[in-house]
Amino acid sequence: MEVGRLPISASQRGKLIAAGYTTLSSFSSLSPSHLARDLKISDNEAAEIMRVASHSHRLDGSAAGCGTVNGAQTAWDMLHEEEMFPRITTSCMDLDNILGGGINCKEVTEIGGVPGIGKTQLGIQLAINVQIPVDYGGLGGKAIYIDTEGSFMVERALQIAEACIEDMSECGGLLRKDFQACQLKMHPNNILENIFYFRVCSYTEQIALINYLDKFISEHKDVKIVIVDSVTFHFRQDFDDMALRTRLLSGMALKLMKLAKDFSLAVVLLNQVTNKYIDGSFQLTLALGDSWSHSCTNRVILYWNGNERYAYIDKSPSLRSASAPYSVTSKGIRNSASNCKRIKMM
Amino acid sequence: MANKQISQMGLPKSIANVFAARNVFTAKDALSLTEFELMELLDVGLAQVTSAVAHISEIVCPPCQTALSLMELRVQNEHLAGHLPTHMKGLDEALCGGIPFGVLTELVGPAGIGKTQFCLKLSLLASLPASYGGLDGHVIYIDVESKFSSRRLIEIGVKSFPEIFHRKGMAQEMAGRIHVLRPASLSEFTEREFEHGAPRQNTLGWHVSFIKSLAEFSRIPVVVTNQVRSQSRDEICHYYFQVQSWNETIEDRTRHDSHLVAALGINWAHAVTIRLVLEAKSDQRFIKVAKSPISPPLAFPFNITSSGILLLSDDGIELTGPDINAIHCQGHNDIINFGGESLQC
Numbered sequence: 001m002e003v004g005r006l007p008i009s010a011s012q013r014g015k016l017i018a019a020g021y022t023t024l025s026s027f028s029s030l031s032p033s034h035l036a037r038d039l040k041i042s043d044n045e046a047a048e049i050m051r052v053a054s055h056s057h058r059l060d061g062s063a064a065g066c067g068t069v070n071g072a073q074t075a076w077d078m079l080h081e082e083e084m085f086p087r088i089t090t091s092c093m094d095l096d097n098i099l100g101g102g103i104n105c106k107e108v109t110e111i112g113g114v115p116g117i118g119k120t121q122l123g124i125q126l127a128i129n130v131q132i133p134v135d136y137g138g139l140g141g142k143a144i145y146i147d148t149e150g151s152f153m154v155e156r157a158l159q160i161a162e163a164c165i166e167d168m169s170e171c172g173g174l175l176r177k178d179f180q181a182c183q184l185k186m187h188p189n190n191i192l193e194n195i196f197y198f199r200v201c202s203y204t205e206q207i208a209l210i211n212y213l214d215k216f217i218s219e220h221k222d223v224k225i226v227i228v229d230s231v232t233f234h235f236r237q238d239f240d241d242m243a244l245r246t247r248l249l250s251g252m253a254l255k256l257m258k259l260a261k262d263f264s265l266a267v268v269l270l271n272q273v274t275n276k277y278i279d280g281s282f283q284l285t286l287a288l289g290d291s292w293s294h295s296c297t298n299r300v301i302l303y304w305n306g307n308e309r310y311a312y313i314d315k316s317p318s319l320r321s322a323s324a325p326y327s328v329t330s331k332g333i334r335n336s337a338s339n340c341k342r343i344k345m346m
Numbered sequence: 347m348a349n350k351q352i353s354q355m356g357l358p359k360s361i362a363n364v365f366a367a368r369n370v371f372t373a374k375d376a377l378s379l380t381e382f383e384l385m386e387l388l389d390v391g392l393a394q395v396t397s398a399v400a401h402i403s404e405i406v407c408p409p410c411q412t413a414l415s416l417m418e419l420r421v422q423n424e425h426l427a428g429h430l431p432t433h434m435k436g437l438d439e440a441l442c443g444g445i446p447f448g449v450l451t452e453l454v455g456p457a458g459i460g461k462t463q464f465c466l467k468l469s470l471l472a473s474l475p476a477s478y479g480g481l482d483g484h485v486i487y488i489d490v491e492s493k494f495s496s497r498r499l500i501e502i503g504v505k506s507f508p509e510i511f512h513r514k515g516m517a518q519e520m521a522g523r524i525h526v527l528r529p530a531s532l533s534e535f536t537e538r539e540f541e542h543g544a545p546r547q548n549t550l551g552w553h554v555s556f557i558k559s560l561a562e563f564s565r566i567p568v569v570v571t572n573q574v575r576s577q578s579r580d581e582i583c584h585y586y587f588q589v590q591s592w593n594e595t596i597e598d599r600t601r602h603d604s605h606l607v608a609a610l611g612i613n614w615a616h617a618v619t620i621r622l623v624l625e626a627k628s629d630q631r632f633i634k635v636a637k638s639p640i641s642p643p644l645a646f647p648f649n650i651t652s653s654g655i656l657l658l659s660d661d662g663i664e665l666t667g668p669d670i671n672a673i674h675c676q677g678h679n680d681i682i683n684f685g686g687e688s689l690q691c
């Protein structure tokens with residue numbers, strides 16, 4: 001392995017190369033003190049370099065000779081893993097159907113739409129639905145709600161929580177389960193207690209928070225969904241350097257994907273819309289530009305169709321493009337009330 | 347938080363000095379660079395950079411609260427769990443108590459519909475003592491269009507709360523709590539250092555973030571009024587997957603003249619939390635809750651009286667569809683084709 005690929009500081013790399021060590025094997029058999037003398041650095045520094053070098057070597061070298069590729073997972077194992085985690089329902093049957101059952105864990109889903117279409121409503125509904133106990137087909141997990149715009153209203157969360165508990169007790173009655181214990185536990189306040197709320201006031205705080213989430217979620221292992229409402233707001237105001245914005249956004253997207261994968265949770269990003277001049281006319285499109293549109297695994301667009309709200313699967317590796325109606329009621333997101341409910345395949 | 351100094355974050359001395367030596371002083375500077383860029387800039391190993399960034403992120407990141415503690419805090423500390431009642435029963439019910447604290451509420455409507463009247467009433471309500479349902483506080487009224495009328499304010503006060511205003515000195519005290527700012531020109535209002543020199547793409551952006559943060563930290567209601575403009579043909583916007591037939595576009599052309607939209611565009615529409623649309627349709631004025639995370643889309647008919655705004659019905663009409671966002675405006679047929687009866691209020 002080349003010395004240039006080691007994650008050490010530039011000056012240390014420079015000293016190694018100047019002393020003639022260009023590959024790992026050239027100094028891996030030396031003792032730290034010998035290396036320290038050669039490079040004119042302290043013993044501790046030399047020991048550190050050797051430790052980093054052997055660590056990188058271990059990750060790299062053990063693949064030779066076996067049939068498997070180091071660090072990869074076979075598709076079969078992944079299929080089993082996916083089936084282990086139930087999806088998070090959106091409380092609207094049509095919407096769940098086009099999503100293949102609901103929002104998937106281990107993936108980043110982006111949901112965008114015009115103001116007032118129900119993005120925050122959907123976010124709050126998901127934060128509550130993730131807490132549905134396993135007995136009722138949910139994940140029994142907690143939620144992290146990152147609010148960048150201040151649109152999270154506690155009163156609304158309480159309303160939706162109460163309606164969710166009502167629905168569950170009705171459902172439980174039908175299934176004739178022994179839900180005494182569950183009933184006692186599920187009070188709207190318990191549901192509100194399991195939503196971790198962060199209010200972010202600038203893009204620096206947003207980046208800091210996404211960095212910190214790694215530590216936070218390791219301490220709260222039962223968090224199963226992270227909702228960012230909205231991911232756009234701070235990046236749309238006040239940014240002179242568009243290249244910096246793209247870099248920061250892609251860095252953020254990568255970290256979120258890593259979070260989703262490492263902790264097997266769902267990440268839902270809510271996005272705004274903007275007008276774009278395409279093919280001679282203005283069209284609505286999700287904000288943050290073309291580079292950002294590659295960052296998410298799934299993309300759902302919420303829009304008005306006549307007098308009804310519809311959701312459209314814009315991009316997904318496993319779901320086909322379809323749209324479904326939904327409605328926002330006092331109980332939260334529910335099925336659309338219209339008679340001609342049909343899932344339109346595009 | 348973003349401008350917090352790295353030197354004050356409790357990082358190990360050695361790395362803190364390196365940051366300072368390379369002109370990375372604030373958290374914003376540090377977090378705007380990727381880890382590899384920091385490695386190159388600071389000349390330290392990856393492990394050190396990662397732990398330094400993790401430390402900075404933990405310090406800068408906002409505190410965690412549960413939704414329950416949020417609710418309890420508000421119920422305990424704030425008037426009506428954080429709402430300013432407008433004394434219009436239907437609207438207050440729809441908004442779960444009144445104009446919420448900590449978020450931006452927008453009033454938008456054509457000229458002369460009653461936005462300033464609403465604002466005058468709200469300023470009065472905020473200055474009233476708590477026993478009368480007010481916030482017992484001071485009000486900052488930023489009057490850009492020079493529409494503030496103290497005479498009208500006192501009139502509303504006297505007509506709505508005669509028992510307070512007839513007491514000696516009360517009118518003066520109430521009115522004394524309302525501070526009116528009149529910026530002389532737009533540049534005075536938007537004065538700000540231009541750090542980079544280049545003209546900003548979106549001059550509104552900074553102000554929106556600032557006003558929202560201000561509302562958030564001080565937990566006060568912030569109400570803004572907005573104007574309307576006519577909708578141009580290009581703006582009937584759709585997504586690429588929404589198929590539009592030719593017939594639709596021909597019909598729509600006739601709607602354009604009477605169809606108004608709120609000014610400042612879709613970016614601003616995203617930024618406000620609650621949007622109340624005031625409009626006039628078929629000889630009646632309506633106040634519509636067009637965008638609100640806590641309310642259904644209701645429209646209430648109202649009139650302007652000597653005591654402010656009066657709702658004609660406390661059960662709003664529920665509007666489905668995007669029509670709740672539409673702003674209708676009537677012409678002046680009722681005045682110009684004066685037939686005697688039509689001038690009744």
